[in-house]
Amino acid sequence: MHYFQHRDGELFAEGVPLRAIAERVGTPCYVYSLATLRRHYQVFDEAFEAIPHLVCFSVKANSNLAVLRTFARDGSGFDIVSGGELFRAMKAGADPAKIVFSGVGKSAAEIRNALTAGILMFNVESPGELETINAVAGEIGAKAPVALRVNPDVDPKTHPYISTGLKKSKFGIHIQRSLDDYRRARQLPHVEVVGVDCHIGSQLTTVPPFVDALERIRDLVMRLKAEDFNIRYIDMGGGLGITYNDEKPPAPRQYATALVEGLRGLDVTLILEPGRVIVGNAGLLLTKVLYHKSTDEKHFIVVDGGMNDLIRPALYGSYQAIQPVRRTNASTMIVDVVGPVCESGDFFAKDRELPVVESGDLLAVMSAGAYGFVMASNYNTRPRPPEVLVDGATFHIVREREALEDLVRGERIPPELR
Numbered sequence: 001m002h003y004f005q006h007r008d009g010e011l012f013a014e015g016v017p018l019r020a021i022a023e024r025v026g027t028p029c030y031v032y033s034l035a036t037l038r039r040h041y042q043v044f045d046e047a048f049e050a051i052p053h054l055v056c057f058s059v060k061a062n063s064n065l066a067v068l069r070t071f072a073r074d075g076s077g078f079d080i081v082s083g084g085e086l087f088r089a090m091k092a093g094a095d096p097a098k099i100v101f102s103g104v105g106k107s108a109a110e111i112r113n114a115l116t117a118g119i120l121m122f123n124v125e126s127p128g129e130l131e132t133i134n135a136v137a138g139e140i141g142a143k144a145p146v147a148l149r150v151n152p153d154v155d156p157k158t159h160p161y162i163s164t165g166l167k168k169s170k171f172g173i174h175i176q177r178s179l180d181d182y183r184r185a186r187q188l189p190h191v192e193v194v195g196v197d198c199h200i201g202s203q204l205t206t207v208p209p210f211v212d213a214l215e216r217i218r219d220l221v222m223r224l225k226a227e228d229f230n231i232r233y234i235d236m237g238g239g240l241g242i243t244y245n246d247e248k249p250p251a252p253r254q255y256a257t258a259l260v261e262g263l264r265g266l267d268v269t270l271i272l273e274p275g276r277v278i279v280g281n282a283g284l285l286l287t288k289v290l291y292h293k294s295t296d297e298k299h300f301i302v303v304d305g306g307m308n309d310l311i312r313p314a315l316y317g318s319y320q321a322i323q324p325v326r327r328t329n330a331s332t333m334i335v336d337v338v339g340p341v342c343e344s345g346d347f348f349a350k351d352r353e354l355p356v357v358e359s360g361d362l363l364a365v366m367s368a369g370a371y372g373f374v375m376a377s378n379y380n381t382r383p384r385p386p387e388v389l390v391d392g393a394t395f396h397i398v399r400e401r402e403a404l405e406d407l408v409r410g411e412r413i414p415p416e417l418r
């Protein structure tokens with residue numbers, strides 16, 4: 001069942017025509033389908049029903065409060081990487097006992113807030129961080145539950161910017177060295193070792209890298225158990241990919257079956273930190289055609305959304321499908337879909353075959369629910385777009401479009417310059 005579908009020649013989100021959303025909130029605008037968000041979470045969670053597990057939605061992928069609230073209500077935990085994400089998760093009603101805190105550079109203040117909130121565990125990325133966590137926990141009389149994020153050195157075969165499990169990566173502690181750090185952690189009075197964590201990369205479209213990583217994690221857990229560490233959690237991170245174009249990623253069930261198999265005989269709770277696979281295809285960016293422009297070599301469609309709204313094509317050269325909201329029988333042409341930002345990298349599509357569209361027509365940039373709004377910026381002093389959550393035949397504005405005044409809030413002209 002797809003919740004973004006053409007009906008009578010018009011693209012709908014659930015029961016709402018996208019045209020109606022554009023009329024009410026303007027463009028560009030992010031649109032999410034509540035039914036899709038919930039179904040993706042549920043399918044993912046149920047895939048692991050055979051074993052004790054906890055799904056911690058990765059807040060970085062989409063941190064809108066209404067989206068987080070949806071998952072919290074359905075029982076999800078959260079993977080956070082900053083004090084800001086902790087703040088959002090708590091505001092959305094998250095259960096702190098289901099929050100894991102990842103990230104290479106946690107500050108003492110962030111650690112303190114997370115300890116005070118009572119999170120499930122810290123995924124620690126360096127010996128220095130371990131010392132800081134121990135010190136902060138000591139100050140407030142707490143015992144910090146930790147896992148070490150180990151780097152299993154497997155190649156996820158994804159884009160280099162989003163592959164994180166290789167030896168040369170800044171992430172994690174090399175698995176062979178981690179045993180020493182585990183022993184050190186055990187000496188620390190305000191730290192309790194509870195797990196092993198890894199995250200090998202994002203947008204993985206095959207299962208074997210996950211299985212390879214788990215095999216190495218498994219060896220480590222066996223060694224730790226032999227040394228009487230009480231390892232209760234294995235956190236396999238996120239990373240399961242989605243279809244943007246013609247990728248054929250494994251279904252959550254396939255991925256789950258492989259992991260469940262790899263965990264056999266280990267008495268642990270599996271933690272997962274999915275982001276993209278839950279929200280990616282539950283959202284789109286609605287944008288309007290402003291102008292046509294041709295050179296001898298290219299035909300450009302200039303739209304009102306830009307790289308500041310959705311940066312993935314500019315940053316990773318990634319493919320995002322584009323659908324005209326109004327389906328026509330018009331012939332197609334090869335175009336570049338570009339935004340208004342003053343950068344050559346400001347494009348949504350290059351050399352893409354699209355039906356001929358006119359000024360004022362709406363386009364939907366698909367698969368924009370993950371790493372979309374969260375990576376938006378105000379470059380070129382462009383207000384960030386609104387976010388809309390569709391629920392059946394109704395929709396809610398879950399974040400307003402920024403106003404120009406929002407963009408200069410906090411800026412001051414010094415008296416000397418007045």
Ligand code: LLP
Nearest residue numbers: 058102199202203238239273274275276371
């Ligand atoms: N856990 C950790 C520790 C992570 O670093 C990430 C993503 C996730 C979980 C969630 O991964 P997912 O399930 O979404 O693949 N901006 C890039 C993706 C960056 C991913 C960063 N880490 C993009 O737009 O493709």
